[in-house]
Amino acid sequence: MKIEKTTLTVAQHPTGVDLAIPVITLTGTEPGPKVYIQANLHGAEVQGNAVIHHLLEAFKANPPRGQITLVPLANPIGINHKNGEFTLGRFDPVTGVNWNRQYHFDGSELAGFVAEHQEQSDEAIRDAFRQRLTAQLDQRLDSPWGLTVGQHLCLRLQRMAVEADIVLDLHTGPVSGRHLYVPRYARERARDFNIPLNILMPSEFGGALDEASFSPWWQLAERFASQGRELPVFVDSFTLELGSQEYLNVADARRDALGVLNYLQHSHRSAPWGALWADSPFQSEPVTRHACELEDYRAYYSPNGGQVEYLAPLEQLLKAGEPLARLWHFDRLAETDEAGLCDTLTLPCDAIPVLHFASASVQRGTELYKLLTNTFEL
Amino acid sequence: MKIEKTTLTVAQHPTGVDLAIPVITLTGTEPGPKVYIQANLHGAEVQGNAVIHHLLEAFKANPPRGQITLVPLANPIGINHKNGEFTLGRFDPVTGVNWNRQYHFDGSELAGFVAEHQEQSDEAIRDAFRQRLTAQLDQRLDSPWGLTVGQHLCLRLQRMAVEADIVLDLHTGPVSGRHLYVPRYARERARDFNIPLNILMPSEFGGALDEASFSPWWQLAERFASQGRELPVFVDSFTLELGSQEYLNVADARRDALGVLNYLQHSHRSAPWGALWADSPFQSEPVTRHACELEDYRAYYSPNGGQVEYLAPLEQLLKAGEPLARLWHFDRLAETDEAGLCDTLTLPCDAIPVLHFASASVQRGTELYKLLTNTFEL
Amino acid sequence: MKIEKTTLTVAQHPTGVDLAIPVITLTGTEPGPKVYIQANLHGAEVQGNAVIHHLLEAFKANPPRGQITLVPLANPIGINHKNGEFTLGRFDPVTGVNWNRQYHFDGSELAGFVAEHQEQSDEAIRDAFRQRLTAQLDQRLDSPWGLTVGQHLCLRLQRMAVEADIVLDLHTGPVSGRHLYVPRYARERARDFNIPLNILMPSEFGGALDEASFSPWWQLAERFASQGRELPVFVDSFTLELGSQEYLNVADARRDALGVLNYLQHSHRSAPWGALWADSPFQSEPVTRHACELEDYRAYYSPNGGQVEYLAPLEQLLKAGEPLARLWHFDRLAETDEAGLCDTLTLPCDAIPVLHFASASVQRGTELYKLLTNTFEL
Amino acid sequence: MKIEKTTLTVAQHPTGVDLAIPVITLTGTEPGPKVYIQANLHGAEVQGNAVIHHLLEAFKANPPRGQITLVPLANPIGINHKNGEFTLGRFDPVTGVNWNRQYHFDGSELAGFVAEHQEQSDEAIRDAFRQRLTAQLDQRLDSPWGLTVGQHLCLRLQRMAVEADIVLDLHTGPVSGRHLYVPRYARERARDFNIPLNILMPSEFGGALDEASFSPWWQLAERFASQGRELPVFVDSFTLELGSQEYLNVADARRDALGVLNYLQHSHRSAPWGALWADSPFQSEPVTRHACELEDYRAYYSPNGGQVEYLAPLEQLLKAGEPLARLWHFDRLAETDEAGLCDTLTLPCDAIPVLHFASASVQRGTELYKLLTNTFEL
Structure with missing residues (x-):
């Protein structure tokens, strides 16, 4: 050679x-x-x-x-x-x-x-x-x-x-x-x-x-x-x-x-x-190999601005409605509506998280996670 | 109203x-x-x-x-x-x-x-x-x-x-x-x-x-x-x-x-x-209105890196071969090949310059000018 | 309250x-x-x-x-x-x-x-x-x-x-x-x-x-x-x-x-x-609290450009000469001098790493680590 | 040589x-x-x-x-x-x-x-x-x-x-x-x-x-x-x-x-x-050479955010109170207070404008102009 x-x-x-x-x-x-x-x-x-x-x-x-x-x-x-x-x-x-x-x-x-x-x-x-x-x-x-x-x-x-x-x-x-x-x-x-x-x-x-x-x-x-x-x-x-x-x-x-x-x-x-x-x-x-079609490879965008705890572990199945991420609004600290301090974000269907955003601060519309949906074994 | x-x-x-x-x-x-x-x-x-x-x-x-x-x-x-x-x-x-x-x-x-x-x-x-x-x-x-x-x-x-x-x-x-x-x-x-x-x-x-x-x-x-x-x-x-x-x-x-x-x-x-x-x-x-088809609206990209004098005035017809811009290579100052100090850039066809890049420093491939070609009056 | x-x-x-x-x-x-x-x-x-x-x-x-x-x-x-x-x-x-x-x-x-x-x-x-x-x-x-x-x-x-x-x-x-x-x-x-x-x-x-x-x-x-x-x-x-x-x-x-x-x-x-x-x-x-004077809080700057493995764990004493980081020069892959592929970086004295740079790619002169030297217990 | x-x-x-x-x-x-x-x-x-x-x-x-x-x-x-x-x-x-x-x-x-x-x-x-x-x-x-x-x-x-x-x-x-x-x-x-x-x-x-x-x-x-x-x-x-x-x-x-x-x-x-x-x-x-001491070389910072018309010509004496720049607030278009649409900015003393900011959009606090004050001929 x-x-x-x-x-x-x-x-x-x-x-x-x-x-x-x-x-x-x-x-x-x-x-x-x-x-x-x-x-x-x-x-x-x-x-x-x-x-x-x-x-x-x-x-x-x-x-x-x-x-x-x-x-x-x-x-x-x-x-x-x-x-x-x-x-x-x-x-x-x-x-x-x-x-x-x-x-x-x-x-x-x-x-x-x-x-x-x-x-x-x-x-x-x-x-x-x-x-x-x-x-x-x-x-x-x-x-x-x-x-x-x-x-x-x-x-x-x-x-x-x-x-x-x-x-x-x-x-x-x-x-x-x-x-x-x-x-x-x-x-x-x-x-x-x-x-x-x-x-x-x-x-x-x-x-x-x-x-x-x-x-x-x-x-x-x-x-x-x-x-x-x-x-x-x-x-x-x-x-x-x-x-x-x-x-x-x-x-x-x-x-x-x-x-x-x-x-x-x-x-x-x-x-x-x-x-x-x-x-x-x-x-x-x-x-073990999981797969989905490209059209089922979905991005989830942050519904609001805030600071994020990424909760869902990567490469593991997340059930619909299970916590994906927590979006904190520290600007609302000490407001009377305590519920407004953070949102727990969830998905409308089962999915396997592939990756998440690299920063803790996100705008409304930041791509938070990408996920496989409608998965099957390859 | x-x-x-x-x-x-x-x-x-x-x-x-x-x-x-x-x-x-x-x-x-x-x-x-x-x-x-x-x-x-x-x-x-x-x-x-x-x-x-x-x-x-x-x-x-x-x-x-x-x-x-x-x-x-x-x-x-x-x-x-x-x-x-x-x-x-x-x-x-x-x-x-x-x-x-x-x-x-x-x-x-x-x-x-x-x-x-x-x-x-x-x-x-x-x-x-x-x-x-x-x-x-x-x-x-x-x-x-x-x-x-x-x-x-x-x-x-x-x-x-x-x-x-x-x-x-x-x-x-x-x-x-x-x-x-x-x-x-x-x-x-x-x-x-x-x-x-x-x-x-x-x-x-x-x-x-x-x-x-x-x-x-x-x-x-x-x-x-x-x-x-x-x-x-x-x-x-x-x-x-x-x-x-x-x-x-x-x-x-x-x-x-x-x-x-x-x-x-x-x-x-x-x-x-x-x-x-x-x-x-x-x-x-x-x-007076000049026009061309979108496919004739051309970009000219810098053939090399360097610093630029934009020569061709905007909105006026530039004949093929006339100077469009001068690209200076001040890194070649005092080199024996004096000709290498600057390139005069020209176009392969007649064109009307519409816009040029906003900075004096360009890389190889920077969009220097955009131009109407094959123009006609509208 | x-x-x-x-x-x-x-x-x-x-x-x-x-x-x-x-x-x-x-x-x-x-x-x-x-x-x-x-x-x-x-x-x-x-x-x-x-x-x-x-x-x-x-x-x-x-x-x-x-x-x-x-x-x-x-x-x-x-x-x-x-x-x-x-x-x-x-x-x-x-x-x-x-x-x-x-x-x-x-x-x-x-x-x-x-x-x-x-x-x-x-x-x-x-x-x-x-x-x-x-x-x-x-x-x-x-x-x-x-x-x-x-x-x-x-x-x-x-x-x-x-x-x-x-x-x-x-x-x-x-x-x-x-x-x-x-x-x-x-x-x-x-x-x-x-x-x-x-x-x-x-x-x-x-x-x-x-x-x-x-x-x-x-x-x-x-x-x-x-x-x-x-x-x-x-x-x-x-x-x-x-x-x-x-x-x-x-x-x-x-x-x-x-x-x-x-x-x-x-x-x-x-x-x-x-x-x-x-x-x-x-x-x-x-x-356990370690401390040093501000003048002994030192930065170590990368001696060359390259891509980095950060080796020294934070918050633990690193002895003089022990590996701090490995600097890879993948541009030298397949060159005859195999030794040039990576540098192992070390320090001239004992130190406790406090933090390191956040990116894997560094220029010559990037602040790689900051460290306590001449430490004592507080 | x-x-x-x-x-x-x-x-x-x-x-x-x-x-x-x-x-x-x-x-x-x-x-x-x-x-x-x-x-x-x-x-x-x-x-x-x-x-x-x-x-x-x-x-x-x-x-x-x-x-x-x-x-x-x-x-x-x-x-x-x-x-x-x-x-x-x-x-x-x-x-x-x-x-x-x-x-x-x-x-x-x-x-x-x-x-x-x-x-x-x-x-x-x-x-x-x-x-x-x-x-x-x-x-x-x-x-x-x-x-x-x-x-x-x-x-x-x-x-x-x-x-x-x-x-x-x-x-x-x-x-x-x-x-x-x-x-x-x-x-x-x-x-x-x-x-x-x-x-x-x-x-x-x-x-x-x-x-x-x-x-x-x-x-x-x-x-x-x-x-x-x-x-x-x-x-x-x-x-x-x-x-x-x-x-x-x-x-x-x-x-x-x-x-x-x-x-x-x-x-x-x-x-x-x-x-x-x-x-x-x-x-x-x-x-003709104008000069001032370094401490009299002043910056003027924009008092508000907005978009700017730079009015004062460079290198010429501007009298105190003469218009320096106009700061437009196009977000206030069609508001009832027409006076709020733009501010005319002036200086508290005579000055010779040396330079101004390079962009039309400024924040509150952007350095709009730098000027010689207390000038004398050199």
Whole structure:
């Protein structure tokens, strides 16, 4: 296995400083699938870097076939941007646009592509379609009108990811349990990550890297399917949410790395690519997996301003009407209506809390919790 | 004419402070069209408040028929939010979502509505559709899961706007010439605003108030048209961009108020509503109007980081290749390659600069200018 | 005991919204000392509000003599200001000035005051000096040039505090153990708070409320002492740091309230004011108390940029050379020098960690830890 | 003349990116004074970079004796930090500390130094004192506890400035006329800058670069003077405020460069250093210069929240009671008390407006204007 380390410039500051990301490429001695893994696109979500550290060690100890690209610290603008002590890294501080909504997919060429490639083999379609996606990205990167700050970053990341059969984007929530965004077609394979909470995604594109990676291939397969031809979805892509932001624990990241390795060593069994290893060298601890559809992944917004005690534990079923959070109104201390001092917030249905807001002070309308509803075991 | 002044609570701070907006309702002694005008939804865009001040004076002096609702200071969260000296008011500082992308329209009920109302009169359709839109908003405002901070604000504003025949949203650009977003069907009437630069909009909905106000009615008319029935678009809606942000000049706002009044006094000639005045009491100074389609309204992004001299004057045609801006790299002072000290930026085609970025320091990818291309006179 | 609840306007937003603070005044049936307690001057430091809640309950159950003023949510500007999810509440977002450095004390009148009051009784001096301090504040509040945003807030809070014999300011650290700032003359009384970590303060004034409350009286006593007259320091003032910011746990706050009550019920034994209660109704759990001088309360700044694992537990002695934190440089993954991947940071001397930075990403120069050095038991 | 260009690393981001500043050193063929000039320490104050550009051209055309150090883009952290469109560059976004309050001077060694060097020549004192100051900086830079982010930057800048006889710090105001901070002993020489507004500074140290450069030498001279020995102040240092922030106009900067060159070519006539040029090659246009003492340089704070029309022109005398600004309360539109809609703000005394706030929206307490009072011609 050959290990190459390069850097890729993705941004330039007003003072002329170039911001670059590290790109590590592992090339096996035998051919095999291509895998792309990035971490820390949102600036405060650091734990994925530690997972990449463990993955690199594991790949060194058990060299895979094929090619693996690892990109830690994927967003130097977001990681380096502070307001107060915390990292303000979810969105471009100039425009407000979420860093993970700036990837590209233009579906308008799909119909034409399908018409042109009706008669070709699965493999020829795969190669031609990847070439098409690559060309779309290269064309955008070359626009005479320029690109936004976020596109300069995201399209360069996507340009690497588009070459891969497997794309993993390592994020975290605010204060959060581990959860996984799963494209519905890959739900069986997704079990191997051993992540307790799972959200099943449809084929639509909303700008995120996982969607930008799977939507084109999935929509291609859907179009062929509507014409009676069964084409595999040639790419798997997942967003992993590995706990809480602003939290680094390298020892703890080993568990998550083993889940990723477990998925990697087994995915070829049901997917249209080969094995990364001849055997299955990694052991990941099984967990009970709960899941729901994306439309059942609900946010609960604070009905009033106040200061919050987050009561409902994460990753555990909360029954309808059980206390979710307590919202304190200390401005009402010593008022005659003692009942007004705090509200106990509850939900209209059973749900499993996935994450909650990171601050104790909330406005009316703050997203307090996100929760799985209508859950089932995966 | 009756003048009522109320306030409407649109937000609540963690400390329990309620944020309210002023709502002024002018009710004529005779029936007539309903008009809704708001200003300062983006926090730094203050000049519209001064326009509303002049409009109120004009309405007092020349009482209109029908009903006029005026909402200055429409977004107290955005107006009151500072980072450094400037008002950070384009997006929710917690989520990054643009305040003017949080209005509501769900087109999925359109087909059913058209089917149900095929046989009815224009007026009956109009009234039923408005009722439908109103009910949609009321239902969302009543969600047991709550609303985002932006929805609490925007849906309450929209709840007032949905009652109106004419909806005007008063904004400004960063450093900007006056420009107007015009739904294509209203391009003739738009001339009366006497705004020099105009962008013609399609019927799609992207979350802004103008779109949320005209898209439903326009798409309704399109659907009826596709079935051979010509239905008027019952609502006009425009976004006015009245110069630069962070700038208040009350005397100067009089000109813009007269443009609005000129539109208001003439619109009934070609639109499905009555006259606001029996005569035409207002004089607005005519201007030459340039326009382009929305897809030809282009942004030019800085190709590098640096510090900028903005060279191209606003509102004037810039030929392809003429200097747009000069980008200085003072980090290269005293380097042997003197040519590297600054780049002169140019465009690939003729264009009329509409606005430019407000800061002298830019990253690679900063939106430097927005420009009309493929322009024509309106 | 009479309970009064009022509000005091301390700020006004650009939209005209008044920001007010709740002020609760408890007046005993018998005369006694005056106590002023505020919380949440720094926006993210919410836990003190819960302590005030428990104090109010305790005062209702055991009505004190004298007068108690309680001000929760003391800084509505700071509490309500968000950038990203977190509360940016340590400094004015326009000017950068720390909210707790804007109180007033001008020592230039001290010499003259001492000269004028040489012959008077302790009580006469106390009353005249309080009158002088009050007049200074009133004069500043009345300046024809206006006041800064922070002075509008702080001088109004101080105007209430200046009337009190005991002033308590309830704060928290970022990620923090409980600690107490103690004016050196009150070190014996300070033991009753039962707070494990203590910092002994000199008589200088740096702009904070505790200093603004004790420095004038202490410097007055020092000046009289230099002339051979022993005058008591007539005011006690402490800043309590009650754990971590962005954290509300009302049950947990009961312990801190009991510490405050324990100090309140015992302070009269050694201080120049009477008892708040005839007996000692409250039980606070004793703890081992470590302390150091303010000049030995050291900050350790990150020697490089990177991502951090905070290793040293808070409130426990760390020996010189033992690991304080691990600083990861994930940009160096896959580089040949494996040793460069992380630095283990250590200190040049023994220390007790008091608090650490709240984010996992740090620049070169970020304050990583604050620590007691040269500690002793209090 | 030899021109050297180097870079100096002053900061490191969490991702490991080094931030460096350009340092240009011009060394004349003949000995002469040392000059240090920096620009853009506050991130939004860019115009000084263009002045340095012109200075470099002038020095190339007229090579000076001695040594000149030029540092454009002096604060890459501040210049590169955005919140919204504008550059938030006046203070560290993590701590709030003004970037120009983090220089070092510890006067506690002065008495000892004077005692030790009583008998020495002026030159020997000068050299020994410079060595002392340099050693103080080197010791701080080497602290085992580390330095703050701002100290890493400022102490490295100061380490260069401490070597110079003349130190110029190029800033701008928010929306501002040109003005100059002048140490009182250098008021005659200051006339040569041809800057219309001037503020005379005392010898105290408040943390800024100009003070850090002149205070030690001035206080040294004061101490010797108090012992009857007249020692020159060996260093001149000025802060130039060159108009408004966020504004770059390279042509316009030529005038300011000529003012600087005029000062440089004449300063040796009354100062204890030699001539930079044998003749006086530069022509600067004379202006009328107004001045006041620092204590008479007053800020006027907004008495209420609202939106502002800035009425008083900069650099011109405003009589007491004449309109300074108009503060609009658009929330009061349509209220019965029409008088409440706006306040006209005036001053209690004659004043020359120097600068005003950069935003149209202000809180109660916003610094609206800064003004010279009790002015005289310089």
